Amino acid sequence: MSHPKTRGFTLIELVVTTVLIAILAVTVAPRFFASSEFQTQLNADALVAQLRALQQSRLAGQQCQLQVTDQQFKLAGQCQQLGTQPCLDGSDQHCRFAAQPLGDAPLKHGNRSQFTVSLDDLGRPAFDNCLQGCRLVIAGIPPISVQIEAEGYIHALP
Numbered sequence: 001m002s003h004p005k006t007r008g009f010t011l012i013e014l015v016v017t018t019v020l021i022a023i024l025a026v027t028v029a030p031r032f033f034a035s036s037e038f039q040t041q042l043n044a045d046a047l048v049a050q051l052r053a054l055q056q057s058r059l060a061g062q063q064c065q066l067q068v069t070d071q072q073f074k075l076a077g078q079c080q081q082l083g084t085q086p087c088l089d090g091s092d093q094h095c096r097f098a099a100q101p102l103g104d105a106p107l108k109h110g111n112r113s114q115f116t117v118s119l120d121d122l123g124r125p126a127f128d129n130c131l132q133g134c135r136l137v138i139a140g141i142p143p144i145s146v147q148i149e150a151e152g153y154i155h156a157l158p
Contacts, residue, residue, distance in 0.1 A: 037142070040143075122152065
């Protein structure tokens, strides 16, 4: 008596394999298609650092601001020409900070993604009705807010 040759997979093997692939797809796919948590946190840290540099420059009497576009944010004006990194504008001057690319996580003030942050001579917010403080949001996963308090304290919020 000969045993019939078995070919193919059983139904249980196919179901288990399909379930495992579905679980992997649900947990891994968002990491490839969305802005990473690391990039969002990196942007928040860079934003806080550049806002504090802007504040120090304003306290030193320099005329500068932080310019935000859809793709990046950067210091502009006199405060830019203070560092050791070559500026990205083609000049021979050195910049304190290079422009920070935003990637897939835009920086927003309200519903705007293009704006200029300026501070007064005491380092307090002086732009877009922010006399009571302002919140800038990096719309990543998860979103991170950076608060500029009315007194000038700059910090990231969870």
